[in-house]
Amino acid sequence: MRRDIEFKVDDGTVLRGWHYLPDQRVGNVPTVVMAHGFASVKEIYLDKYAELFAQSGIASLVYDHRCFGASDGQPRQELDPLMQIRDWRDAISFVETLPETDPARIGIFGSSYSGGHVIAIAAQDRRVKCVVSQVPFISGSRNSRRLIRADQLAPTRAMLDEDRRGRYAGNPPGMIAVVDPNPAAPSALPTADSWEFFESVGTRAPTFRNEVTLRSLDHFLGYEPGIYIRDVSPTPLLMIVALQDHLTVADESLAAYEQALQPKRLVTLKGGHFGAYVDEFDVAGGSARDWFVEHLRSI
Numbered sequence: 001m002r003r004d005i006e007f008k009v010d011d012g013t014v015l016r017g018w019h020y021l022p023d024q025r026v027g028n029v030p031t032v033v034m035a036h037g038f039a040s041v042k043e044i045y046l047d048k049y050a051e052l053f054a055q056s057g058i059a060s061l062v063y064d065h066r067c068f069g070a071s072d073g074q075p076r077q078e079l080d081p082l083m084q085i086r087d088w089r090d091a092i093s094f095v096e097t098l099p100e101t102d103p104a105r106i107g108i109f110g111s112s113y114s115g116g117h118v119i120a121i122a123a124q125d126r127r128v129k130c131v132v133s134q135v136p137f138i139s140g141s142r143n144s145r146r147l148i149r150a151d152q153l154a155p156t157r158a159m160l161d162e163d164r165r166g167r168y169a170g171n172p173p174g175m176i177a178v179v180d181p182n183p184a185a186p187s188a189l190p191t192a193d194s195w196e197f198f199e200s201v202g203t204r205a206p207t208f209r210n211e212v213t214l215r216s217l218d219h220f221l222g223y224e225p226g227i228y229i230r231d232v233s234p235t236p237l238l239m240i241v242a243l244q245d246h247l248t249v250a251d252e253s254l255a256a257y258e259q260a261l262q263p264k265r266l267v268t269l270k271g272g273h274f275g276a277y278v279d280e281f282d283v284a285g286g287s288a289r290d291w292f293v294e295h296l297r298s299i
Contacts, residue, residue: 004019005017005019005063009086013071013073017042018061018063030102032050032296033088033109034062035117037110037111039189040068040208042070044208058107058296058297061094061098075173077212077213085121089125107132107296112247116133116223117225118132119131119136119232131238132288133240135241136256139225139226141221143249147191156217160214178198178212188212230259238264241253241254241266242271242275243269
């Protein structure tokens, strides 16, 4: 069963999404809180994960980040990872108030950019009893050097600095495409498979917009969620890594996993970054479901 929900976070911004409940339940149920990755909205396959979890007796709160999709927030299309983490922790507080929730059995699921968020959240918030980090973003400084050509790093920094000066002068924020058919053209996610994936989800996710603020890219470059990886323990961590991932590069995720403490588990996918949502969903979604069943339903 799915119903629309909305809730306020600390500064009064209203976030909107879905609350999934198992069709058959007795008493309060474990609940997973999830939101999407870079510039994505909940319709981009998060419903598939929530439906799978519900079939195993686990509820989900699925919502759009502020400034995206159905949620409020200004400026539109701006990603501030630290603000998103604060909102996520408020989403946990909200889900604790729902009469169907067992507040002692809350998990979190994040994918791509939010795969980094959930590492940081689990390290800081012990209300979280289980975490799944899928194809995670680990390091802005190192990941950016894999996505941005060396001769384009300085011009990119100059563009961001000029945008900062403009905003200080009162100008509206500059914008950049999320993806472009030409990987050499300026975009936030300059890989061919990123373009192909977001082109394919147009009818599924009509609220997706192919642009973000330049400040979002500035935040991206300085975001380092991997520094929290050792502090997730003793919360159980499942990391799902796509071995051919060159967007949130696989070797960074594998190195982070090696630094994580027990209890932990690694699941690898054969393909690239976006396979977790489509071609390899049975492995990715099934592994996440089993992890939540093991660590939330058994409490």
